[in-house]
Amino acid sequence: MPDPQHDEPPPDPSRDPPSATVDLVVRSTDLLNAVAKGMAEELGPHDLSPLEFSLLRVCAEKSEVTATELAVVLPVDASRISRVVTRLVDKGLLSRRRLRNDRRIVMLRLSDEGAALTARLHQRLRAYDVRLTKNIAEEDLDVFASVVSRILANYMRIASPPPPPLNH
Numbered sequence: 001m002p003d004p005q006h007d008e009p010p011p012d013p014s015r016d017p018p019s020a021t022v023d024l025v026v027r028s029t030d031l032l033n034a035v036a037k038g039m040a041e042e043l044g045p046h047d048l049s050p051l052e053f054s055l056l057r058v059c060a061e062k063s064e065v066t067a068t069e070l071a072v073v074l075p076v077d078a079s080r081i082s083r084v085v086t087r088l089v090d091k092g093l094l095s096r097r098r099l100r101n102d103r104r105i106v107m108l109r110l111s112d113e114g115a116a117l118t119a120r121l122h123q124r125l126r127a128y129d130v131r132l133t134k135n136i137a138e139e140d141l142d143v144f145a146s147v148v149s150r151i152l153a154n155y156m157r158i159a160s161p162p163p164p165p166l167n168h
Contacts, residue, residue: 024151038128042121047091051076055084056093056110056118064097064107093117 039050048056051074058073059065067085071078085108088094093114099105110118133141 034132038132039125042124042128046117046121048121049084051080052084052088053118053121055081055088056114057122059094059108059110060115060118060122064109066105066107070108088114 036050039053043050043053054074055070058070067078067081070085071081074081076084085094085096089096092111094108095111097107097109099107
């Protein structure tokens with residue numbers, strides 16, 4: 001039985017296939033590798049993974065957050081978030097606090113050390129971004145951001161399961 005979610009739509013005859021210079025898979029893989037290498041160089045000496053840094057960055061943007069809120073924002077499941085949180089608490093970068101009125105809810109916040117490290121690493125990663133985008137006009141970066149946003153919107157439409165059929 002065909003799977004409509006994974007079957008490719010028929011090609012649009014009015015549109016040529018992307019040229020080799022616009023091969024999205026190749027170009028995005030190359031870009032991801034360049035960004036990941038820079039992140040690894042900055043995060044590695046602090047024994048942090050990109051996911052751990054992303055979690056710290058989200059915590060830096062809010063005064064307190066729950067693991068459930070992190071699981072919504074970060075692209076991983078709740079059990080992985082829990083393991084990452086435990087590792088960051090053990091490293092002294094995060095602290096946990098239970099709510100008095102509902103002891104089941106655990107609030108997470110950056111420790112002073114975690115806040116300082118996150119701020120330093122964020123600045124270093126921004127500097128890496130500047131080096132990667134050197135000699136690229138601001139207008140081109142705006143176009144890039146717009147195209148990436150539209151590609152991600154297309155992905156969300158493709159990845160979202162279709163609504164169940166109405167039973168009458």
